[in-house]
Amino acid sequence: MRIPFEWLKEFVVIEMEPHELAARLTMRGFEVESVEEVESAFDGVVVGTIAEIEKHPKADKLSLCKVDIGREILSIVCGAKNISPGDRVPVATVGARLSENFLIEKRPVRGIDSFGMLCSEKELGLSNDHSGIFILPEDFVIGSMLAHAPGIRDVVFDISVPPNRGDCLSVYGVAREVASILKQKAKLPIFRLDDGQENIKDYLSLEIHHIGACPRYVLRMIKDISIVSSPFWMRNRIMKCGMRPINSVVDVTNYVMLELGQPLHSFDYERLRGKRIEVRLTEGNDRFRTLDGQDRDLDKGDILICDGEGPVAIAGIMGGENSEISVHTKAVALESAFFNPLFIRKTARRLGIRSEASLRFEKGIDVDNVDFAAERAIFLMNAISGGTVIKGKQEIHERAEKKTISVSFARINEVIGTPIEQQEVVEALRSIDIFVIAALEGNISLSIPLFRHDIVEYMDVIEEVTRIYGFDHIPPTMPVVTVQPQKKGLKDIFTRKTKDYLISAGFSELINFSFSSLKDNENFLIPPSDERTSCVTIMNPLSKDYGIMRTMVAPGILKNVAYNINRGSKNMRFFEMGKVFISNGHGLPEEYPTLCFIMTGKEREYFWREKATDYDFFDIKGVLEGLMGQFGLDFTLMRSEEPFLNRSRAGDILVGGVKAGWIGELKDEVLEAYEIEQKCYCTELRFDIIMAKGNLKVQFQQIPRYPQAVRDFSFYADDAVPVSTLIEEIKMVSPLIQHVGVFDMFKKETRSIALRVIFQSFEDTLKDETVNGLQEIIITKLANIKGVTLRT
Amino acid sequence: MNIEELHNRVESGIASVKTIEDLKGFKLVLLGRKGLFAEYLDGLKSLNKEERKDFGREINSLKSETEGRLKGLEDHFAEEERKREQERSWIDITMPGKIPLTGRKHPITQTFDEIIRIFSSLGFSVAEGPEVETEHYNFEALNIPKDHPARDMQDTFYIEPGIVLRTHTSPMQIRVMESQLPPVRVIVPGAVYRCDHDVSHTPMFHQVEGLLVDKGVRFSDLKGILTVFIHEMFGPDTPVRFRPSYFPFTEPSAEIDIGCVICAGDGCRLCKETGWLEILGSGMVHPQVLRGVGYDPEEVSGFAFGMGVERIAMLRFGIDDIRQFYYHDTRFLSQF
Numbered sequence A: 001m002r003i004p005f006e007w008l009k010e011f012v013v014i015e016m017e018p019h020e021l022a023a024r025l026t027m028r029g030f031e032v033e034s035v036e037e038v039e040s041a042f043d044g045v046v047v048g049t050i051a052e053i054e055k056h057p058k059a060d061k062l063s064l065c066k067v068d069i070g071r072e073i074l075s076i077v078c079g080a081k082n083i084s085p086g087d088r089v090p091v092a093t094v095g096a097r098l099s100e101n102f103l104i105e106k107r108p109v110r111g112i113d114s115f116g117m118l119c120s121e122k123e124l125g126l127s128n129d130h131s132g133i134f135i136l137p138e139d140f141v142i143g144s145m146l147a148h149a150p151g152i153r154d155v156v157f158d159i160s161v162p163p164n165r166g167d168c169l170s171v172y173g174v175a176r177e178v179a180s181i182l183k184q185k186a187k188l189p190i191f192r193l194d195d196g197q198e199n200i201k202d203y204l205s206l207e208i209h210h211i212g213a214c215p216r217y218v219l220r221m222i223k224d225i226s227i228v229s230s231p232f233w234m235r236n237r238i239m240k241c242g243m244r245p246i247n248s249v250v251d252v253t254n255y256v257m258l259e260l261g262q263p264l265h266s267f268d269y270e271r272l273r274g275k276r277i278e279v280r281l282t283e284g285n286d287r288f289r290t291l292d293g294q295d296r297d298l299d300k301g302d303i304l305i306c307d308g309e310g311p312v313a314i315a316g317i318m319g320g321e322n323s324e325i326s327v328h329t330k331a332v333a334l335e336s337a338f339f340n341p342l343f344i345r346k347t348a349r350r351l352g353i354r355s356e357a358s359l360r361f362e363k364g365i366d367v368d369n370v371d372f373a374a375e376r377a378i379f380l381m382n383a384i385s386g387g388t389v390i391k392g393k394q395e396i397h398e399r400a401e402k403k404t405i406s407v408s409f410a411r412i413n414e415v416i417g418t419p420i421e422q423q424e425v426v427e428a429l430r431s432i433d434i435f436v437i438a439a440l441e442g443n444i445s446l447s448i449p450l451f452r453h454d455i456v457e458y459m460d461v462i463e464e465v466t467r468i469y470g471f472d473h474i475p476p477t478m479p480v481v482t483v484q485p486q487k488k489g490l491k492d493i494f495t496r497k498t499k500d501y502l503i504s505a506g507f508s509e510l511i512n513f514s515f516s517s518l519k520d521n522e523n524f525l526i527p528p529s530d531e532r533t534s535c536v537t538i539m540n541p542l543s544k545d546y547g548i549m550r551t552m553v554a555p556g557i558l559k560n561v562a563y564n565i566n567r568g569s570k571n572m573r574f575f576e577m578g579k580v581f582i583s584n585g586h587g588l589p590e591e592y593p594t595l596c597f598i599m600t601g602k603e604r605e606y607f608w609r610e611k612a613t614d615y616d617f618f619d620i621k622g623v624l625e626g627l628m629g630q631f632g633l634d635f636t637l638m639r640s641e642e643p644f645l646n647r648s649r650a651g652d653i654l655v656g657g658v659k660a661g662w663i664g665e666l667k668d669e670v671l672e673a674y675e676i677e678q679k680c681y682c683t684e685l686r687f688d689i690i691m692a693k694g695n696l697k698v699q700f701q702q703i704p705r706y707p708q709a710v711r712d713f714s715f716y717a718d719d720a721v722p723v724s725t726l727i728e729e730i731k732m733v734s735p736l737i738q739h740v741g742v743f744d745m746f747k748k749e750t751r752s753i754a755l756r757v758i759f760q761s762f763e764d765t766l767k768d769e770t771v772n773g774l775q776e777i778i779i780t781k782l783a784n785i786k787g788v789t790l791r792t
Numbered sequence B: 001m002n003i004e005e006l007h008n009r010v011e012s013g014i015a016s017v018k019t020i021e022d023l024k025g026f027k028l029v030l031l032g033r034k035g036l037f038a039e040y041l042d043g044l045k046s047l048n049k050e051e052r053k054d055f056g057r058e059i060n061s062l063k064s065e066t067e068g069r070l071k072g073l074e075d076h077f078a079e080e081e082r083k084r085e086q087e088r089s090w091i092d093i094t095m096p097g098k099i100p101l102t103g104r105k106h107p108i109t110q111t112f113d114e115i116i117r118i119f120s121s122l123g124f125s126v127a128e129g130p131e132v133e134t135e136h137y138n139f140e141a142l143n144i145p146k147d148h149p150a151r152d153m154q155d156t157f158y159i160e161p162g163i164v165l166r167t168h169t170s171p172m173q174i175r176v177m178e179s180q181l182p183p184v185r186v187i188v189p190g191a192v193y194r195c196d197h198d199v200s201h202t203p204m205f206h207q208v209e210g211l212l213v214d215k216g217v218r219f220s221d222l223k224g225i226l227t228v229f230i231h232e233m234f235g236p237d238t239p240v241r242f243r244p245s246y247f248p249f250t251e252p253s254a255e256i257d258i259g260c261v262i263c264a265g266d267g268c269r270l271c272k273e274t275g276w277l278e279i280l281g282s283g284m285v286h287p288q289v290l291r292g293v294g295y296d297p298e299e300v301s302g303f304a305f306g307m308g309v310e311r312i313a314m315l316r317f318g319i320d321d322i323r324q325f326y327y328h329d330t331r332f333l334s335q336f
C-alpha cells in the first residue's frame, strides 16, 4: 500500500521525520519497504508567471512566451494553447533533468532560442495529464522551487500491509496505527453535505435477498453533475498511491477508497432500469459483461447487484458495462456496502480478478464506516462535479455485535515472558480502539472494534499487546524445557557417511531441481511398461522441461555434465542424493531417496610425471565397492536389462538378492541426446534399500598373531567363465583362505588371469605342507572347470 | 733399521692419495700382509732384544697412527661420495605437485550442516517429510483455509486437486505433532517448491523448519533461542532485530532481521537501504494449530521458525544470484 506522507498528516499530527516514522511502523509490523522522495523528480523546476505571449514568427502553432521566474525573465517557446498572461506555470530551467534521458538545454526552436520549457503534469511525473501546461494555484510563490510547494514536495511510504490487516489498506487505516504509535487519535475528515430537496426514496428502492452475503448496503445519489477532470490535488494523491485518474466521478470513488478503505461503486442512474437495486445470489449459470468489455461466467453463489431487469454489477468485484459511468452521465447512484469476504474471495478467485475493491472486500472492511464513506464521496462529487445532492439514503443494515474477548493479565505475561504492568496493557489496547468493558481479579473483558476482523481469540489480543509493547523491549530468555535425548537420525547418519566418503573419493555434490520432463524418459529409452513412466505430473508447471517430478536422478546430472563440457571442463566426478517420485495413480506418490554418481573424462587432464588414462567401468565399480564397504554390504552384479546402459559394460546391483540399482557405461545414443561426446560411467542406487540392508555397527576383528602365507596362481579362462567364479571356487576350498585378489589380467586369444591367495590361520603358523596341499586342491579344482586351464 | 725412511714413505704416500682408489692401493702397500709395516716388523727378527723392543714400539705406534690417519681419509672420501650421490639425485622442486582429487559438498549442504549442528547442540532432533504433500498438511492444518488471503502469498504447484508440492517445510510441524505427545523439539530440513523463476527465485529451494513445544514456552524464549542461533551462525556481534509479522500458523509472529553484512547498517542495495536483512520467520504456534493436532493450548505452548537456506548461504558466501546454486559450474562448486 502506497501512503503519501502529506496525506497521512491530514489525520494525525506528525512532527517526526518520515524515515523515523517509517522505522517505527516497521517495528509495529507494517514494514515500510521504501520511502520514496517525490520531489527529487524535478530539481531545477521553478514557479514562474507568464508575462507576455506572442506568436512565433515562423510557426503558427507555437508561441513565444516571456516568463518571469523572479530573478529573471526567460524567453521560452511553447506549443500549448491553455496559457494566458498572469498564469502561474512550472518552468523547467536550463540544466533541469525531467527524466533519465530528458535534460533541458538552451536550444533553438524554429530559429528562436528557447531558455527552458513550460511543463505539463505528465512531464513532471505528477499525473498522466498531457492536455496542456500545468496551471499552478495562485498561492505558489514565483521564483520558488516547485518541489517546495505545498502538496508537491512529499514522500511516499510503500508499506507491506500484513495480509490479515485489511483495515490498514487506506490512508486513514494506516493513520490509526500511526496515531497509536504517537499516542494520539486519528481524526476523520470533517465536511458538511448540502442536501437537496428531493428524496432518494423517489428515485430508487433497495432490496437484499440474502442478508448473510451483504449485511449492509447504502445507496446515495447526486444529479445534474458534469463529468470533468478532477482537480490537481486529487489526481496527484491518486497517482502517488499508484492508481490512474480517470474522471471526476470515478476519481472520487477511488479517492475515498484510498482515504477510508471503503470500495465504492457508482452507477449511471439513467441507465438503471426500473429505479431499483436488488442484491441477490446467482442461482443458475449466467453470463454478464463487465465494464472492461469481458463476458464473465457467473456461478452459483456469486453476489449480484441487479436493477429492475437484471445484473448491473458483480458485487465487490467489478461493475457492468450496462451501467458504467460515461462522459454523458448526469446522475450517479453510489453504492457503499459490506459484502461477506468469503463470497467475494470465492468469486474473485474463480474469475481471476484482483481489483482494488475485491482486495479490500476479501479481507473485510469496516462495516461501521459504510455510510460515512458514501456521504464523503457524494460531498466530494458535489464539490467537483457540481449538481444537486438527493436527500437521504437507501440503506439495509443488519447490525453485528462487537466481539468480546476475555483474557487475564497473568496469561498475557506468561505467553510473552514479560512483567508488563496492567495499566500499560490497558493503555496499549486502548490506543488501537480495544476497550476494557469489565475487569475482575486480573481478568479483563475487551470489546473489539468491528474493523478488526483478525482478532477472534485472546491470543490475537496478546499479539497486539506484544506488538505495541515492542518486540525489542522483550528480554531474550532460554526456555525451561524437558530434558530428553535427541532422536538419532539414522537417515542423517547414512547420508552424512555417504557424502563424506564420496567427497573424499573426489566427487562433488550436486543439487538439481526435482523436476524433469517426459523428454528425459524418452532420452533414457524408458519403455512404457517401466515403473519409471509412472510420473507425478505437475498440473501447472513453469515449463515443459519442468513438467513432471523426476523418476531418475541421472538425467539431471547429465545436463550438468553437458553444461560443464560446453564451458571447457571435461573431467568430472559428480554425485547427487535426492528423491525420485513414483506415482501411485492418485494420492501421495512414493518418494524414494536415491543416490547417483557419475565419472567422465579422466582423473585430471595431465600430470607431467605420468600419462592420464580415461575412466572406465572399474573406476566407478571401485567407488561402489568402497561405498558398500562403508556399510558392511556385499553386492553382486547381474547382467542388466536397463535400456540406457551399454549391456556389455554394465550390471544391475543386487544387495541381499534385491535390486538396489544399476551401474555401468551409458549408451552413446543416450549421451548424444544430451550432446555429450565422451564416455560416462554412472550408477544409481535406491538409498532406502542401502539403509535397510546396511550396517553402521563396527565390530572389531582380532588381528592374527601368526604370519600369513601367499601363493600366486595363473590360469587361462574363457570369457564365459567370470573371474568371480574362480574366486568363489577358491574361497570354498578352505576357511584358511582369507583373501583372493586379482593381480593381473591380459588377453591375447584367451584371458590370462593371475590370482593371489592369502592363507591365514588364527591358531598357529601355517606349515608349508598344509599350504602346498591346499595349493594342489585349488589347481585341481580350477582346472576341472570347463574353459579353465592352468598356465605354467 | 731406518725408521726415518718408513716415516717418510708414509708421509709421501698419504700426500699422494687423491682418490678412494689411491687410498685402497696405498693401504695395501702400507698395511697389507706383504706391506711395508709387515716388512719392517719382519725385519725386527734380525735385531737384538733391546733394539727389537725399542724399534718394535716405534713401528707399532707409527702403524696405529697411520691407521688412524687412513681411517680419517676413508671417512672423508665416503662423505665426498655421499655428497656426490645426493647431487646426482637432484630434482626441480619447483615442478608442480600432485594434488589429491577431493570433491566438495554443495554450499547448500554445507549451510544445512551448519544450521543442523547449531540446533543439535540446543537439543533439537532432525526429521524429514514428504515433498509431495496434501493440501491439508500444507495449508488447512496450518490455519490456511481455502480462499485464505495468505494462500495468495504462495504460488503453489498442483499435482491433482488436494495434492501439492509443499510450499514450505511447515507441514512437518503438523506431522511431527500428530505422531507424538509434547515435549517436541525438532528441526526439519528439506526442499520446497513455488512457481517462481527469476534472479531472486528458483522454483525449488530449501528451508529449515524448527518447532519447540513444551509446558510454559514463552515468546521471550523464541527470542532467546533464535538470538543464540544467529550469533552462532553469523558471529557473536551480529545485530539482531525482531519485528512483528504475519503468518497464519503462528501468533504472535516475528520476522527476524540481521544487520546488513555488506554495509553494516548504513544502507546499500542488498538491504534495500534499510541496513537490515530478513533472515527468519517465526512465531508462537497458533492455538488453532495446537488444537488441530490434539494439543491443549492452555497446557502447552511453543514456537516455530523457518528459514531459507539459499538466502543464508548467499549471505555466508557472498553469492549474489540464487541461480548459481543450480548451474553446477565446476568453477562454482570448487570454491566451497
Ligand SMILES: [Zn+2]
Pocket (backbone or CB within 6 Å): B260, B261, B262, B263, B264, B265, B266, B267, B268, B269, B270, B271, B272, B273, B275, B276
Ligand atoms: Zn546493506
